[in-house]
Amino acid sequence: MRLSITTELDYAFQAPTDVILQIEAAAIPEQQIEHAHIDLPDVEHFARLPGHDTIGERICFQTQGSLKVRYEATVDIRRLDAEIETLAAVPPHDLPAEAVEYLFPSRYCPADEFMALVEAEFGDTVGGARIAAMRDWIADSIEYRSGSSNAGTDAMEIFVSRCGVCRDFAHLLVTLARASAIPARFASVYAPNVKPQDFHAVAEVFLDGAWYVVDATGMASAQDMAKIGVGRDAADVSFLTSYGPAEMRAQKISVSAL
Structure with missing residues (x-):
């Protein structure tokens, strides 16, 4: 099955705050990423690190003020299944x-x-x-x-x-x-x-x-x-981990089968 995914996050941080984000579909053999794009505002100390068991990636950065993130992807699922x-x-x-x-x-x-x-x-x-x-x-x-x-x-x-x-x-x-x-x-x-x-x-x-x-x-x-x-x-595997107060203004997830 092929999936179309759109994720939108809108958060606010009053002070400089370290954040770990994990919202992208993992590039692993059981699923093929046909298309993917993530929009992030300007942030400090940006880094990508492997997720747990090297499945997926964590995005680490520091930010302050408004954080608006938009992620879009098309994923083809080819997962092992059994009764x-x-x-x-x-x-x-x-x-x-x-x-x-x-x-x-x-x-x-x-x-x-x-x-x-x-x-x-x-x-x-x-x-x-x-x-x-x-x-x-x-x-x-x-x-x-x-x-x-x-x-x-x-x-x-x-x-x-x-x-x-x-x-x-x-x-x-x-x-x-x-x-x-x-x-x-x-x-x-x-x-x-x-x-x-x-x-x-x-x-x-x-x-x-x-x-x-x-x-x-x-x-x-x-x-x-x-x-x-x-x-x-x-x-x-929290989608957003913040090391300081975070205000969630809006969050929208849309997933549909293609």
């Missing part, structure tokens, strides 16, 4: 080194607190079948409700409150997978059927020797999302 239920788990001792870090708890994914739960709830499943059961359990048990969580909400709070947004669904699935000794990471993506239209978040799990995306909200599939970046959780 998740059919995939086998990889034992921890056979994992590649880059997957091991995604077994551990992280800021928004306290996997060590969920081990008893996953055994009680999903103990009769293994590998991809367990991931599918977790995905379906989240879809049935957690209500998607805009504005129900904030930037500090973690997977435990979502499990208790039973409502959240896409990043919360992804955090909970990542947490449950890690508690089952299945590597899982958080992915920031663009997808056309996200409502309301915004940056979207999904989980990626390591099964049968490869990473597979899983969206517990059901709004996106592997073939209709453009990956921006990945990380242990949302903190690693």
Whole structure:
């Protein structure tokens, strides 16, 4: 599938502020960037750095006053896909080194607190079948409700409150997978059927020797999302990180299938 993406950000910074931006679709084998352009105002100390796991790029700079960013891209998705239920788990001792870090708890994914739960709830499943059961359990048990969580909400709070947004669904699935000794990471993506239209978040799990995306909200599939970046959780792939007060004036995301 080919996607057309437009992102517009309008922020204000009262004082000179260091900012890290990650909004561009990643140039990786599973998706071809046919066209891309980003408009930034004049900024100080501009640099581009590889994203987590060298997926995507972070733009680092210092700015003050108005920051208006416009990004446009056309992306052709060519992602590996499979019936998740059919995939086998990889034992921890056979994992590649880059997957091991995604077994551990992280800021928004306290996997060590969920081990008893996953055994009680999903103990009769293994590998991809367990991931599918977790995905379906989240879809049935957690209500998607805009504005129900904030930037500090973690997977435990979502499990208790039973409502959240896409990043919360992804955090909970990542947490449950890690508690089952299945590597899982958080992915920031663009997808056309996200409502309301915004940056979207999904989980990626390591099964049968490869990473597979899983969206517990059901709004996106592997073939209709453009990956921006990945990380242990949302903190690693925030679309905008500022080291000082930031005022959001406007933000608009538009993603459509071509």
